[in-house]
Amino acid sequence: MDEEFADYAAARWPRLVRSAVLLGCTPADAEDLVQGVLERCVRKWSRVRAADNRDAYVHRMLLHAFVSSRRRRWTGEVPAAVVPERAADDALTRVDDADVMAHALDRLSADHRAAVVLRYYAHLTEHQMAAALGVAPGTVKSRLSRALQELASDPHLNDLRGMQ
């Protein structure tokens, strides 16, 4: 294995796995997904290395892999406007801001969620996001804008902002 690739993979592994979790994977599936993406990167390493932004290139591969995995595994779930209470929440006596954020992400559509994660966690530019999502930069802007509106209207996030 190319030493440069090994260093890159070792350094980026945690962030890529966490990106996949934020997109909606379970931690185990996220590791599977990222491992598959990095296996493909081994063959395409010269292309990844030549990209303007390696992280953007790999995040694009990650997003495509995630979307493909979702298509294969669709179980008939329909996103609900109101997410049912998780049993674990009932046991919590304090609101955990990470859990609030996770719930807020769950309420977003897949497109809006991906836009938020790529922009605010993976730190891609609008053009990089457009390339990753396969849409025009204008579409990226409108998705981000709508996603942020939805997050702004999330009552639990509002509570959290009031507490900060």
Added chain:
Amino acid sequence: MNDQTLMTLLEHTADQTPVGPAPLAEIARGARRRQQRRLVLQTASSALVGLVLLTGALTLAKGHSQGNGVTHQPVTHPNQGKLGPHALRIDGTWKVHALVAPNGTSALPRRDRDRMSLTFHNGHMTGSTTCNTITGRYIQSGPKGQDLKFLSRSLTTTLVGCAGEPPLLATLRQVRHLSKANGEHYLHADNWMILVELSPSKSH
């Protein structure tokens, strides 16, 4: 909510996921297997083209020749078709390393790799999906043993209900060919698409 707040919240949320070190050795192995599969597919495609051409040529030759009265009796075994002396042998126990769905995607999560096994012996197959036991009969034929088919009616399974059990039995019904590359055996569909990758168990 300003951008910085959202970034901070996402970082905190993401940090709740514990992540171990990158599995570099597994990534390297996985990349090698992907490359090998590509080579096998390319080889199989070339072999198929060659076979079609050869079959066409033989058909033409047969059309010209009226036969010379010599017939060759195939060497047959119970449940076996014709097998040449240098044919591929599938006898033994193998671990199921990969399972491919009809649409070409993986039907076996990484955590289940090598947890299922198949044992072949003289036309009889038994296997374990870690949850159920499967049995069946198969016929292997072709001068190189490249044709392998499970007899559908003979394929049976115990019926322990397990969530997320990979579709091994359904996949075996689609198998029509066998190949080998770099110590691994591959079971193929009619169109030579790889359906199952078998790796040697320790008993090999």
